[in-house]
Every structure is written in C-alpha cells, then in structure tokens.
Amino acid sequence: MPESTVDAPDGPIDAVLEVPSGSGPWPGVVVVHDALGLSRDIRAIVRRIADRGYVTLAPDLYSRGGMVRCVTRTFRELVRRDGRSVDDLNAAREMLLARPDCDGAVAVVGFCMGGGFALVMAPKGFDVAVPFYGLLPRHLDEALDGACPIVASFGARDPILRGAGPKLSTALERLDVPQDVVTYPGVGHSFANQFPVGPAAPLLRVVGMGYGAEQSEDAWRRVFAFLDAHLPSPPAEPGGLPPKAPGD
Template identity: 30%
Template sequence: MPTINDTVTTTDGSCPVSLHLPDGDGPWPGVVMYPDAGGARPTFRAMADELAGHGYAVLVPDVYYREGDWAPFSMATVFEDEAERARLFTMISSVTTERAVVDATAFFDHLAARPEVSGTSFGTTGYCMGGRISLVVAGSVPERVAAAMSFHGGGLVADDPGSPHLLADRIRAAVYVGAAQDDRSFTAEDGATLDKALTAAGVEHTIEFYPAFHGFAVPDNAPYDEAAARRHWEAATAFLAAHLPR
C-alpha cells in the first residue's frame, strides 16, 4: 500500500502523520486511526495498511508529538517496568480532551486538502485511549465525523465534561463500540450507561462486548487475540461501508 509521511501543523506545533492509501486511483474516504497508549508505531502503520486495503485513506497521527522525539515503548514489557509505566501514564495524561479536539480539526483539514481524499466528513477509529479520542472527537467536531469507532476503548463513561457519554447529544456520526471483557476501564455497567445516552440522543450505534481482553485487536499487545482481531476487522469494514461509503 502507498504511504505518505507528512506533518500536520496544529496550534501547538507540527504533528508527524502517515497517510496510508489503497492501490489504484482515488480519491477515497478519509479515516483517522488513533493509536493506543503505545502511540504511533509499526504495528499501527500495518493496521492502517490493512484498513486502506478496503478502500480508505487512513491517517495515523503521532498523538504524543508535543513530547518531542519520544522513545518508543515496548508493549510487551511496559506495564512490568515501573519507570516505563510511569512514563507511559504521564504521556497518556498529556493528551487532554482539549488537545485532542484541536488536533482533530487540523487532521480533518489536512485530509480535506489532500487530492487522494474524498468528501468533507470522515471516519474515526481508535484503540484503548484512541477509542476514547475517536468518540470525543465525534462529539466535539460533529460536523466533520460521519462514522466513529472505538475498540477496547477506556474512559468512555467518566466523571469528566469531555466524557463521550456526556457528549452523546452532540454526536451526528454513527457509533460502533467493540469492548473487551472484564475491562475495568469500560465495564458492562459503563456500556449500559453509554447505550442509554446514545439512545436518548437518537444516535445510531452498536455496543458489543468481545470475549477477549483489553488490547485484543492490536498485534503487539500481550492480550492480542487473533479471533477477536479478525472479528474487529469484519465489524470495522462493514460499519464503514454502511456509514462512510466509498
């Protein structure tokens, strides 16, 4: 798959991005893929290639660009290494709702200006913390998002004004949530709360719990589950085909 490495200018600096394209002639609908807590890395570039193969222009941003030239994490050991775990959580906390929304606007403007990308509204998808960002963006920049997905996303129901369940009445996009089992960051009770909020707001949505653990869709995560990952690709491509047509 062709890949374009570029930077997007935001109000806080220059964010490195990679844009993954299908083979052949476009333009194609654009999707922003938000990485998990480990940030943009080869695993997510491969996942973006996978999604691009289904007919989408997929942008993967470095959500930690404000940290400068940060050292990559080893997802196999990061939670066992006290210092690395602390660094990871510090970087996670740096991606505030306000920053995510400002950046998303810049990403969408970048996609809209690319000749390879069609349309003026886009898809968002994300994993772990990126799943939360995907839905936050759908509720904060609603006119730019037609389809929003979250896979094993955490914090979708939180005591925070930027919590996705509190933004439900602003969301115009269709929403898909593929949750993990036994996930303290998004419990069955949280799923019921989010479902109630989206239903009350008239948002077309699906919330499903997969029989796999947090991190199931990302190949370099320890809980990666091949069957659940395959199911997530089937769900993602069917959802985008319905709500972000090529």
C-alpha cells in the same frame, strides 16, 4: 511506511499516511494510537484500513517530546475533552479533507487511549467514530450530544472497562445516535492489537489483556460494514472495484 506531517495549530506533528492503490477518491480515516504511540502494530492497522479503500492518516500525538514526556498530558486532555491533542486530531481531519483523493467523508478510529479520543471526537465533525475499548468520557450524555454514528468494540474480560459497552450503548440509544456496540466474551483489553510480548503473553491474558484473533476479525468485519453503511459514499476497492461485502 510513508511518513507525513500534519500542520496543527501548535506546530507541525509527525504522522503516518497510507493511500489505497487506484485513482480514488476515497473516504478518509484518522487513526488515533494507543498509549504506546505509533507502534508497529498501529502502523500495520493504518495499512490494513488503507487496503480496504480509505485514505488513512495516523498523527503522532507524542510528536512534541516523545511518549515519556507527553503521555500524561495527552491523557489529561482526553479526560478534559480539550487541548492540544484534540486540536491535532481536528487538524488531521482537515488535512484529509483538503486532499483531492479524499471524497469529503472522514471517520476516526482509535485504540485504548485512542478509542477514548474517538469518542471525544464523535461530536466534533467526523462522520463515523470507531472506538476500540475506549475510555468513556465523563458526563457521557453531554460528551456525546450531537455525536456521529458509532461502532464500538469491548472485551468482556477487560479489567479497566467493565460494563463500558452496555453503558455506552444505553447512552447512545438515549441520544438517538446510530450505533453498533459489541462486548466480546473471552477477551479483554487490547484484543485487536498485536504487541510483540513474547513470553509475557500468558501473563497478559491472566490480567485481562492480549490479542484475540477471532474476536478481532469479527470486530473489523463490523467496522467496515458500518463504515460502508454510514459514510456518505462507500469506498471503492483498490483499483476501482466495488466494495467488498461484509465478511469478505
């Protein structure tokens, strides 16, 4: 997978960049990884989004020291809604906007920790925010004031974020933010991520985690339909074909 670099205010950070086939231009997407960093799963998601017709960039928020040294600091910045991680994500958006193959619209997609950042970044210049089971910010109405349209997905069996979906939807309704928030029954946290868990898979399901193929595919169907509806210009399919209809 192509490696890239984002020129952030505190110095360059590593990233993964994927570009659709064809001539573009296309909308951009910044993908924010979960607490495990730029895993094989996140890299596959970056490629999936690019294959759907988006210039897709995933910055490594752990570039300056690795996961062990950076994870605590990154979570603190998530809770504060400020700091180096926020600056890094803004720099990733600006990098996409500067590319000639980006049409000037950029969404942010995140998972778990990254889903929390997707919500944090929603009022900060992105065109659409896509949190998958993201931690809700404190002082929700204040944090989401002026937010872009949001399409969010949660699992009903998530032991970490019980009731987060309805709470987020109610806040977005108060703020008059366009939204599509769904809580899926039968799955919990990380239901759209495929981790190489091996024999631990049954245990993860018991504690409310694990991949849910049906729910994940429906969530992606909703995400792409929402992006097509709310970004300034729907993406062309690779090769310049018209966008797929939802569910294709």
